[in-house]
Amino acid sequence: xxxxxxxxxxxxxxxxxxxxxxxxxxxxxxxxxxxxxxxxxxxxxxxxxxxxxxxxxxxxxxxxxxxxxxxxxxxxxxxxxxxxxxxxxxxxxxxxxxxxxxxxxxxxxxxxxxxxxxxxxxxxxxxxxxxxxxxxxxxxxxxxxxxxxxxxxxxxxxxxxxxxxxxxxxxxxxx
Amino acid sequence: xxxxxxxxxxxxxxxxxxxxxxxxxxxxxxxxxxxxxxxxxxxxxxxxxxxxxxxxxxxxxxxxxxxxxxxxxxxxxxxxxxxxxxxxxxxxxxxxxxxxxxxxxxxxxxxxxxxxxxxxxxxxxxxxxxxxxxxxxxxxxxxxxxxxxxxxxxxxxxxxxxxxxxxxxxxxxxxxxxxxxxxx
Numbered sequence: 001x002x003x004x005x006x007x008x009x010x011x012x013x014x015x016x017x018x019x020x021x022x023x024x025x026x027x028x029x030x031x032x033x034x035x036x037x038x039x040x041x042x043x044x045x046x047x048x049x050x051x052x053x054x055x056x057x058x059x060x061x062x063x064x065x066x067x068x069x070x071x072x073x074x075x076x077x078x079x080x081x082x083x084x085x086x087x088x089x090x091x092x093x094x095x096x097x098x099x100x101x102x103x104x105x106x107x108x109x110x111x112x113x114x115x116x117x118x119x120x121x122x123x124x125x126x127x128x129x130x131x132x133x134x135x136x137x138x139x140x141x142x143x144x145x146x147x148x149x150x151x152x153x154x155x156x157x158x159x160x161x162x163x164x165x166x167x168x169x170x171x172x173x174x175x
Numbered sequence: 176x177x178x179x180x181x182x183x184x185x186x187x188x189x190x191x192x193x194x195x196x197x198x199x200x201x202x203x204x205x206x207x208x209x210x211x212x213x214x215x216x217x218x219x220x221x222x223x224x225x226x227x228x229x230x231x232x233x234x235x236x237x238x239x240x241x242x243x244x245x246x247x248x249x250x251x252x253x254x255x256x257x258x259x260x261x262x263x264x265x266x267x268x269x270x271x272x273x274x275x276x277x278x279x280x281x282x283x284x285x286x287x288x289x290x291x292x293x294x295x296x297x298x299x300x301x302x303x304x305x306x307x308x309x310x311x312x313x314x315x316x317x318x319x320x321x322x323x324x325x326x327x328x329x330x331x332x333x334x335x336x337x338x339x340x341x342x343x344x345x346x347x348x349x350x351x352x353x354x355x356x357x358x359x
Contacts (some may be wrong), residue, residue: 121268151272
């Protein structure tokens with residue numbers, strides 16, 4: 001059954017790598033996808049095999065637009081405008097945090113800096129990936145997510161077991 | 176049609192026969208093609224997207240060239256500053272997790288690496304240049320970030336203000352960077 005999905009994905013140009021079905025976390029509510037995403041199907045849509053329908057509904061071919069809002073949204077349910085507002089709230093909070101770290105250091109400031117910088121950077125690069133790279137490499141969000149998680153782990157370890165980011169910046173600047 | 180597929184998974188074929196019975200009982204001459212869950216407005220959206228998809232399929236099939244964009248536009252202050260904002264943002268956002276994850280894996284604590292760099296006895300000019308490289312992205316991105324946030328509140332959007340604030344931001348960023356490197 002997985003091979004059917006793989007064979008479908010390898011068909012056609014514009015798809016550099018196969019979207020790994022093991023990363024698909026949620027079950028499809030997208031069996032109600034409209035007809036436009038199924039125009040590459042050669043077999044009839046009303047198949048009774050649930051597993052084949054799972055892959056067919058996912059449409060593993062990399063698209064180069066036009067993207068409908070539901071396609072852009074993916075599987076999450078938050079409104080895009082709400083996410084945008086949260087991004088701005090974080091950015092405005094960083095307007096205060098950045099000068100504050102010049103005057104107040106310590107473990108709390110270390111944690112605050114780590115979380116805000118990583119979160120802001122994650123959403124920013126996520127936007128760049130969505131703008132430019134997603135259409136060529138649709139799975140590009142996953143490695144960036146992994147790198148951010150690894151970075152968070154590294155910073156937590158650094159703040160807890162090593163000098164901490166504020167102290168580290170001071171040490172680098174004294175060189 | 177999609178509703179029929181769902182029905183065959185869930186509650187058996189009762190819904191399917193109900194729909195068929197309804198259709199036959201009303202003797203509708205028109206074949207029902209629209210999805211039962213979409214409103215008329217989103218059906219129009221579906222048709223529009225379908226037409227756009229077919230247009231782009233034709234473009235790909237005929238291998239039509241893309242009209243030039245980056246090659247023909249003169250670099251303007253607005254676009255260059257925006258590019259700089261994105262470039263500094265990406266540079267910092269990629270470097271921080273990468274360095275943090277690397278330090279997680281490397282042996283020794285941070286002080287040992289500082290000692291190692293001290294023992295290299297580098298030319299102070301190199302160290303100053305390195306500090307410029309480290310300080311400029313954060314200063315520029317922060318100050319231009321204020322400009323971006325002002326735009327998000329629809330302040331300073333007209334072209335004259337954009338250009339003035341652009342020159343101001345770049346000058347201030349360079350000044351603050353120099354201040355950080357030489358005064359701190």
